[in-house]
Amino acid sequence: MNALMIDIEALIRPNIRALKPYRSARQDYSSGVLLDANENAFGSAITFEGLDLNRYPDPFQTALRSRLAQLHGVQRENLFVGVGSDEVIDLLLRIFCEPEKDAVLILEPTYGMYRVAADVNNVRVDSCLLTDEFQINLEAAKQRTKADTKVIFCCSPNNPTGNLLNRADILSLCARTSAIVVADEAYTDFAQSEPLISDLERFPNLVVLRTLSKAWGLAAIRLGYAIAHPQIISYLMKVKSPYNINILTSTEALKALDNTNHVQRSVASVAAERQRLVRELSTFRFVEKVFPSDANFLLVRCSDARSLHRRLAQRGIIVRDRTSEPKLENCLRISVGTPEQDDLLLNALRELEQ
Numbered sequence: 001m002n003a004l005m006i007d008i009e010a011l012i013r014p015n016i017r018a019l020k021p022y023r024s025a026r027q028d029y030s031s032g033v034l035l036d037a038n039e040n041a042f043g044s045a046i047t048f049e050g051l052d053l054n055r056y057p058d059p060f061q062t063a064l065r066s067r068l069a070q071l072h073g074v075q076r077e078n079l080f081v082g083v084g085s086d087e088v089i090d091l092l093l094r095i096f097c098e099p100e101k102d103a104v105l106i107l108e109p110t111y112g113m114y115r116v117a118a119d120v121n122n123v124r125v126d127s128c129l130l131t132d133e134f135q136i137n138l139e140a141a142k143q144r145t146k147a148d149t150k151v152i153f154c155c156s157p158n159n160p161t162g163n164l165l166n167r168a169d170i171l172s173l174c175a176r177t178s179a180i181v182v183a184d185e186a187y188t189d190f191a192q193s194e195p196l197i198s199d200l201e202r203f204p205n206l207v208v209l210r211t212l213s214k215a216w217g218l219a220a221i222r223l224g225y226a227i228a229h230p231q232i233i234s235y236l237m238k239v240k241s242p243y244n245i246n247i248l249t250s251t252e253a254l255k256a257l258d259n260t261n262h263v264q265r266s267v268a269s270v271a272a273e274r275q276r277l278v279r280e281l282s283t284f285r286f287v288e289k290v291f292p293s294d295a296n297f298l299l300v301r302c303s304d305a306r307s308l309h310r311r312l313a314q315r316g317i318i319v320r321d322r323t324s325e326p327k328l329e330n331c332l333r334i335s336v337g338t339p340e341q342d343d344l345l346l347n348a349l350r351e352l353e354q
């Protein structure tokens, strides 16, 4: 199928296509004598940097979306901001997948929220295993994509395996299926790869997800975003709750986006520590394999992951046990820490090796 022929409108759930979205007060007026939104005219319980905390924030997030669009060389109409990319994942399911009828395809092992979000929305989850190199099994994925497969999630770099998926394979799914292909690039800043954003014009069914939670170090403010065809963005705007992004988050995000130095520094620090951890972890007797990583974590296969996870936790070192995931028997996922934190991890492992 020629991707350019894909009719996005036809993929939208009929009730969403017909939806009359909520019209919020701040949509029409944001200045003047504001007596239209049942806000507290007598001020807010606390103050913060002169912000009007008593007023509902901009429902369109115009300034923030413009700034992010500028950062990525796209238009504001290509950009949607959510309460973390987790909110965007949920909204995409709600827009495209009819509960009890449609399906999503996930490429496992992968980020657990795709399945959870589908389960919450009562949408069937079809799964296709990644290859032994944790790449897309293209033939199997295409076979698993049926007429009712509305969304395919491709996580690159993939959580928890850490590797980039082959870009050509993701684009092949865009070109050869009629589903929406979500490329979740939460960890892309840590990788050396050409961003998929440059392919959006060719593939209207491609949705790129990004987040400020990783390289920007802002997991607590909850800001993720989608970059996609304006038609998809307009539906995301239609179904979101009116004031999903609060003013504290958007103000702090706007400030942070000027600090690209932080991203450069943290990416460099992660790369250096990641390299050290790969080297050091590989020397332990109980470590069987440290998988190559393009992200800020490492997947490590050990002789007994459950026991190692427990014994590290007893020493206050918390890593993630992924052993129950398909293809990840005896695997731990270890986030790259600061040099001091990584020393503590390595020292604990040395103790355990005695």
Ligand SMILES: Cc1ncc(COP(=O)(O)O)c(C=O)c1O
Binding pocket: 083, 084, 085, 086, 087, 111, 155, 158, 159, 184, 186, 187, 210, 211, 212, 213, 219, 222, 223, 224
């Ligand atoms: C692949 C992937 N996508 C999305 C997210 C969620 O990001 P956010 O904090 O923006 O909701 C995570 C969080 O760990 C992740 O690993």
